[in-house]
Amino acid sequence: MNVDPADGADGADRGDRADAGDTGQRSTEERIMEATFRALLEHGYCDLSIANIAEEFEMSKSSLYYHYDSKDDLLVAFLRFAAKRFEETTLSRPPSDPMADLEHLVEKLLPLEQRAEQREIQTVMSELRSQSVTNAAFREEFSDIDDLLVATIRDIVERGIEDGSFREVDSTRVAEHVVATLNGARAARATTNRETAPAAVRVSLASYLDTTLRGRR
């Protein structure tokens, strides 16, 4: 599988997580998710249908309906799949120096140079995120994704406070600030031609973290 639905937010090469016990089932799910991703990229959310997802795949429309009740049901599964990948590849790595861990996460979420696949993933995720304005099931998924991101950053900040490398700050507030800033800069990249914005935000965010967490300026 070439495309990892979490790759846009990630960019890491996944290790081999094949599990001999459920290879068959996982592989079907993975192939459906891959087909969903391709169909979303090609048709966009509005024109997406179970039929054009099936076209990306050697599966009939009726067997896709056997697995998923509707297009939105399949897309909720896609979001969960992408979130799980994102958690496994980007958020769960062995703890290192807290500032280095924060910098790693910032680079994964807002890379200075975006690869083609990362752009594709961001296209798809931005389209689905916007649907959660009116779709409660999608909204739940994006709430979970952002909650997880905030919790991950908060935990790193708390680790830094405990080991004495960071000042005693409100870790949740810092985490919310970082996630809002990253999400806003990611949206600028996905929805505008403001090409210098992400790089400016990378610099300002590094300076924010340094000032807030280490009291430098």
Next chain:
Amino acid sequence: MNVDPADGADGADRGDRADAGDTGQRSTEERIMEATFRALLEHGYCDLSIANIAEEFEMSKSSLYYHYDSKDDLLVAFLRFAAKRFEETTLSRPPSDPMADLEHLVEKLLPLEQRAEQREIQTVMSELRSQSVTNAAFREEFSDIDDLLVATIRDIVERGIEDGSFREVDSTRVAEHVVATLNGARAARATTNRETAPAAVRVSLASYLDTTLRGRR
């Protein structure tokens, strides 16, 4: 007209800008924009058509087509209309104390309490913004809106540097940071159930501005 397309980002009462010279024409445009807003809110972007915009209005489908070539053409006009309102009501106010001006803008863009109309506007704008992932014409409009916002904040920061109330900072970088953070927190409100996020970001942003611009912490 009850609904001001810029109101979600704004919340200010508009002054009376009626111009006797073009009342008739402006009024038709305003009524089409109002109908477009209502139809978008009711149907969402995917299911929106010139026909259901015409339904919100006493105008025939064919006369709407006389003014606009397509649904997307009308929506580009809607985005320009909303941006102009936003500029007139929120961005162009007489300069006061630079920090007070920044705080005013932050409160307009990310109010602690969001009124029903503000929520409606944000719903519509979030849906359209997501379309600019794949729609070049929309993308131009959102680039202009964010450019304008960054320029407005940059100008306030420069005014503060000139009058000695702010430190000598990179005004563009600070403006990009503020816009990214606000856009990210606005997206959190529009696309997740993370209800405490906007308030946390308001506090962290006030602290960021104080530290960055006045060197306090």
